[in-house]
Amino acid sequence: MILQALTKYYDILAKDAESGISLPGYCTTTVSFVLSISESGELKDIVPLSSFEKKGKKTVENPYITLFVPAQIKRTNRISANFLCDSVAYVLGFTDKNMKDPNYSIKCHKEFCDHNIHLLENIPCKAANAVINFLQTYDPIHAKEYPQIDRYWTDLCAGRNIVFRLEGNSEYVHEDTQIRDYWEKINEEEKDDVYRGQCLVTGKTSPIAILHNSIMGLPGSNPTGATLVGFNADAYESYGRHKQQGKNSPVSERAAFAYTTVLNFLLSKKNPNRKFTVGDTSVVYWAESPKRDYANIFSSLFQINWADEQSESDEIDEVSFQDKKAEQRLSEIGEKITRGDNLDSNSLIAGLDPETRFYILGLAPNSARASIRFFHQDPFEKIVKKIILHYEDLQIVKEFADQPNWIPLYRLLGETYSKKSSEKKSSPLLSGAVMSSILNGTPYPAALYYAIINRIRADVDDKSKNIQKINYFRAAIVKAYLLRKYRSQKNLIIQEVLCMSLNQQTDYPAYLLGRLFAVLEKTQKDAIPNLNTTIKDRYFTTACASPASVFPILLRLSQHHISKSDYGYWSEQLIQEIMSKLKIEENAIPHHLSLDDQGIFILGYYHQRADFFEKKSDDSKQIEKIDNGDKNE
Numbered sequence: 001m002i003l004q005a006l007t008k009y010y011d012i013l014a015k016d017a018e019s020g021i022s023l024p025g026y027c028t029t030t031v032s033f034v035l036s037i038s039e040s041g042e043l044k045d046i047v048p049l050s051s052f053e054k055k056g057k058k059t060v061e062n063p064y065i066t067l068f069v070p071a072q073i074k075r076t077n078r079i080s081a082n083f084l085c086d087s088v089a090y091v092l093g094f095t096d097k098n099m100k101d102p103n104y105s106i107k108c109h110k111e112f113c114d115h116n117i118h119l120l121e122n123i124p125c126k127a128a129n130a131v132i133n134f135l136q137t138y139d140p141i142h143a144k145e146y147p148q149i150d151r152y153w154t155d156l157c158a159g160r161n162i163v164f165r166l167e168g169n170s171e172y173v174h175e176d177t178q179i180r181d182y183w184e185k186i187n188e189e190e191k192d193d194v195y196r197g198q199c200l201v202t203g204k205t206s207p208i209a210i211l212h213n214s215i216m217g218l219p220g221s222n223p224t225g226a227t228l229v230g231f232n233a234d235a236y237e238s239y240g241r242h243k244q245q246g247k248n249s250p251v252s253e254r255a256a257f258a259y260t261t262v263l264n265f266l267l268s269k270k271n272p273n274r275k276f277t278v279g280d281t282s283v284v285y286w287a288e289s290p291k292r293d294y295a296n297i298f299s300s301l302f303q304i305n306w307a308d309e310q311s312e313s314d315e316i317d318e319v320s321f322q323d324k325k326a327e328q329r330l331s332e333i334g335e336k337i338t339r340g341d342n343l344d345s346n347s348l349i350a351g352l353d354p355e356t357r358f359y360i361l362g363l364a365p366n367s368a369r370a371s372i373r374f375f376h377q378d379p380f381e382k383i384v385k386k387i388i389l390h391y392e393d394l395q396i397v398k399e400f401a402d403q404p405n406w407i408p409l410y411r412l413l414g415e416t417y418s419k420k421s422s423e424k425k426s427s428p429l430l431s432g433a434v435m436s437s438i439l440n441g442t443p444y445p446a447a448l449y450y451a452i453i454n455r456i457r458a459d460v461d462d463k464s465k466n467i468q469k470i471n472y473f474r475a476a477i478v479k480a481y482l483l484r485k486y487r488s489q490k491n492l493i494i495q496e497v498l499c500m501s502l503n504q505q506t507d508y509p510a511y512l513l514g515r516l517f518a519v520l521e522k523t524q525k526d527a528i529p530n531l532n533t534t535i536k537d538r539y540f541t542t543a544c545a546s547p548a549s550v551f552p553i554l555l556r557l558s559q560h561h562i563s564k565s566d567y568g569y570w571s572e573q574l575i576q577e578i579m580s581k582l583k584i585e586e587n588a589i590p591h592h593l594s595l596d597d598q599g600i601f602i603l604g605y606y607h608q609r610a611d612f613f614e615k616k617s618d619d620s621k622q623i624e625k626i627d628n629g630d631k632n633e
Contacts, residue, residue, distance in 0.1 A: 003201045003259045005359050009286050010258035016290050022261050025187035027071045030064035032160035038167050041133025046148045074211045081112040084174040085163045088156050093140025096157035109140050125178040127166050199252035209256035210245050217267035220365035228370045279431025281362040281373045288357040301387045345384045354381030373432030376439040390438045393480040397501040397610045399472050415473050416451035443484040452477050457541045475606040478599040502607040507581045510597035514604025516578045520554050523571040527564035544601045548591040
């Protein structure tokens with residue numbers, strides 16, 4: 001299913017001349033040097049290539065550029081050469097890598113010469129003859145004696161790729177029209193030793209790819225690329241069928257080229273709809289349409305407000321727009337999310353086909369392989385509605401006005417690990433599970449909820465390190481997790497406390513106990529403003545899990561605090577109001593709260609505390625209004 005979707009998207013891009021996707025017989029790779037040669041094959045110059053890339057606010061120089069070159073083979077341990085573009089070891093015959101065979105580079109160069117001369121002899125053009133002459137006269141044993149090579153010896157020893165250019169020409173040799181025509185012709189010819197079978201992707205009987213091209217651009221994977229489909233040991237092969245490598249899961253050469261090429265494109269910086277990361281997972285996405293609007297909208301919904309957080313990363317960059325209308329649409333989405341306005345799926349996708357299939361693929365590195373964290377496909381309108389529902393479920397009253405109305409995913413995952421940890425990363429599996437929940441509209445993974453509860457238990461408020469035991473983001477996660485869980489169970493009693501702000505009507509015990517703790521904490525702070533250790537620091541975790549063991553102590557302490565506070569009467573009234581709803585005379589304070597009730601306790605505490613801030617803010621505005629009125633008089 002994944003390979004079929006990728007192959008279909010390749011076919012869409014291949015028909016678009018502006019897409020920049022590689023055509024059959026070609027691939028993109030990084031190239032660091034150009035050998036400038038004369039028609040007689042004399043080495044005239046070596047030109048280093050570089051490109052500039054914006055990473056956050058910085059611009060860095062890379063020692064390479066990306067070029068379309070003749071398709072390169074996937075090497076195993078066997079020495080095998082590419083056509084007109086290869087590493088220094090193959091083109092010039094030397095390397096600084098410690099190889100077991102001291103003659104390894106010489107053997108590579110000989111293979112490169114044999115392979116390229118064999119092909120170029122069939123092409124009657126100046127560029128082909130020039131390369132043949134160079135390969136026949138160049139001696140790798142005396143490479144350092146060439147001043148052009150000696151000048152860049154250290155950089156060349158790094159083993160990067162090289163291409164050729166005929167002196168006086170602007171195009172590379174592999175771009176010569178006659179060379180391209182010949183290369184495309186031989187690639188269309190079927191080889192004698194080809195293995196034919198029924199392709200799992202297309203269903204047609206075709207030549208089967210024994211090795212699939214590597215997946216490049218996956219952060220954290222092997223620098224030489226990762227494999228999505230591959231069988232490199234007998235243990236992975238079909239039992240009793242004696243099939244090797246690609247024969248175990250037959251994918252045609254054309255389909256294998258298509259899916260690997262388009263996946264490399266989606267992971268590359270050339271893709272206008274850039275991948276983004278969730279934990280260790282790289283997320284790529286596409287629609288069954290040449291229009292970029294679908295991917296632009298999805299990207300905006302998921303990546304908005306990420307630029308500041310990932311300023312040192314190259315994952316977020318400017319989005320390419322097809323027209324001013326698309327740019328305006330995305331600008332409106334961003335403004336709505338920033339203001340916290342309701343998002344309407346109909347207005348978001350106006351002018352687009354709501355039934356267009358949209359795909360989201362999450363890939364994670366696993367040494368030399370790419371592992372699939374999640375794969376989701378649905379009509380575009382359905383996906384947009386699921387993302388909007390995710391934001392709506394997270395909505396909760398804010399502590400401070402400058403906090404985001406729509407909470408980005410990275411902030412949610414950032415609350416699951418300790419800020420003191422040297423490795424500031426969320427669980428790799430958690431990120432994929434959360435993403436799947438969002439896209440499917442299903443309950444969030446229990447692991448997310450448990451991680452937040454554990455952080456609340458373990459953390460202690462520390463302003464100097466920006467650590468807050470219970471904050472806006474953690475409360476939003478607790479609320480959203482419980483809301484989705486009990487919505488699916490149609491439990492209306494618990495859903496009534498899973499609201500945006502304080503519910504003063506409910507008599508749900510865990511919620512009331514959370515409210516009561518917030519009132520007792522404020523009473524203490526009003527009585528002793530500069531206290532170093534509050535009841536929250538000392539008792540919150542125990543009160544949340546085993547309230548009966550703590551609240552009698554806290555209620556006795558509150559009498560002392562009420563007597564010292566200027567707002568004691570108000571605090572006492574609120575305590576009595578909550579206690580009357582708890583009905584202590586009829587029901588004893590619970591000895592233990594379940595994990596879900598602990599979350600509801602936390603919500604009650606957060607809602608009540610936020611209500612204090614809101615009233616304080618309203619009082620300040622009222623005083624300011626009165627003061628302004630006095631001045632005007």
